[in-house]
Every structure is written in structure tokens, then in C-alpha cells.
Amino acid sequence: MEKNKKTYWPHMIVGFLFLGLGLGFWTIKSVSSMPVEKENDYMMSYQDVDRNINEIVKKQELFRQNYEIKILNTKTIKIEENKNSRRNFLNPVEIKKGENQFSYSVVDKNGQIVKNAVVSFMLTRPHTNADDQKFDKINFVNNSYQTPKINITKPGRYTLVLKVSIGNTIGFNETAAYLP
Numbered sequence: 001m002e003k004n005k006k007t008y009w010p011h012m013i014v015g016f017l018f019l020g021l022g023l024g025f026w027t028i029k030s031v032s033s034m035p036v037e038k039e040n041d042y043m044m045s046y047q048d049v050d051r052n053i054n055e056i057v058k059k060q061e062l063f064r065q066n067y068e069i070k071i072l073n074t075k076t077i078k079i080e081e082n083k084n085s086r087r088n089f090l091n092p093v094e095i096k097k098g099e100n101q102f103s104y105s106v107v108d109k110n111g112q113i114v115k116n117a118v119v120s121f122m123l124t125r126p127h128t129n130a131d132d133q134k135f136d137k138i139n140f141v142n143n144s145y146q147t148p149k150i151n152i153t154k155p156g157r158y159t160l161v162l163k164v165s166i167g168n169t170i171g172f173n174e175t176a177a178y179l180p
Contacts, residue, residue, distance in 0.1 A: 035128075038129055040122070040124060040129060040132065042056055042163075042172065043120060043122055043134070043161060043163050043172075056170065059168060059169050059170040060169075060170055060171060060172065062168065062169045063164070063166070063169035063170055063171035064171065065109075066108060066109055066166075066169065067106060067107065067108055067109070067114065067164070067166060067169070067171055068106070068107050068108075068109070069104055069105070069106055069162060069164060069171055069173040070104065070105050070107075071093065071102065071103070071104055071160070071162075071173070071175055072103040072104060072105055072144055073103055074093045074094070074102070075093070075094045076091040076092065076093055076094060077091055077092050077093075077094045077178055077180075078091055079091055079092070089176075090176060092157070092175075092176040092177050092178040093160065093175055093176065093177040093178070094177075094178060094179075094180070095152055095158060095177050095178060095179040096152075096179070097152065097153060097155075097179060098151060098152070098153070099149045099150065099151055100149070100150050100151075100152055101146060101147055101148070101149050101150070102121070102146070102147045102150075102160060103144040103145065103146045103147075104119070104138075104144060104145045104146075104162055104173065105143070105144050105145075106119070106145065106164055106166075106171075113143055114166060115140050116166075117140075117145070117164050117165065117166045118137075118164070118165040118166075119137075119138040119140075119145045119162065119163070119164050119165075120134070120135060120136045120137065120138060120162075120163045121134070121135045121138050121147045121160070121161065121162050121163075122134040122135070122160075122161040122163075123150055123152070123158060123159075123160060123161075124158065124159050124161060125154075125156065125157060125158055125159070126157055126159060131154065133150055135147060135148060138162075145162075145164075152179055154179070155179045155180060156178070156179060157176070157177070157178055158176075158177040158178065158179065159174055159175070159176060159177065160173075160174070160175040160176075160177050161173070161174050161175075162174075162175075
């Protein structure tokens, strides 16, 4: 019988323990460096939307039955159709570098312009809230709701979000936009 026979299993256990701790540390470090963005659908926090989604949907449907929102005086960018995608993309509104101002009309089903709506506007980028610009009160000027002048400098995709409240109804208009 040999007395010099060495066993390596205690070394393997310690090695696996260090490997597990190292991978756990690496996972936590890499996950904590990823940015987490709050959702801003419906121009509200996720928790408010989650609590009131049934009311929001009812008010939005009532709005669609009675009113219509249109963006005015904009130029769109023609996008080639992606044959590999099943999604239909609308041509985005072209944004120019520097100051931009957006105008919207709100009309009822009879074609009458609505002048007494409570309107708010948000300029946001998909997948980040860092560049959000929100305006709670949009003024009615020259038969349209006009945003203040907004300075846009970063190229890329944007979303123009308009929220219109008339009485017990709420309407939303999300328009894709692009700054080349």
C-alpha cells in the first residue's frame, strides 16, 4: 500500500468555489452597469398605467369615437420597405437640427376645431429617457396647438407624443420622427 498517494479533490472543491464566486461577482458587476430605463407609455409612470389601464383604454376609445388628432406642416422621410420584416413602418417625420416646433390640430367628428382641450407634449427617444423633453401645457395658437421651440441636436430616432384631454376622454398621438 502506497502512503504517498495524493488526493486532489479538496483542491478541486476550493477551485470550483473560487470559480463560482468569481462568476457571481462578474455577473453582478456586468448587470449593474446596464442602464435601466423607466417606461413612459401614456406619459405616466409604469405603476400609474398598471393601476389605471382599464380606465385609460376606455377613455382613449371614447376619444377615438369623438375626436381626431393630426400633426400639421411636417415633412416625412421616405423609408424603403424591409422585405424581411412583417411590421409596417410609417414614414417618420423629418426633424431638422436645431430649433423645431410642432403643430397639432384636434377636431371633432363634425370637423369643428376643439379649442379648449388640455394638451401636453413629450419628445422622447426609443429605449432611453435621458433626452426626454416634456411640456405639460401646450397653447392654442392660430387654430392649432403649438409646442414651444425645442432644440434638438442629437441625430437618430425620436417619438413625438401628444396627450389630449377633453372632458372625460383622453387621446394620444405617437408620431415617429428622425433627425438625419
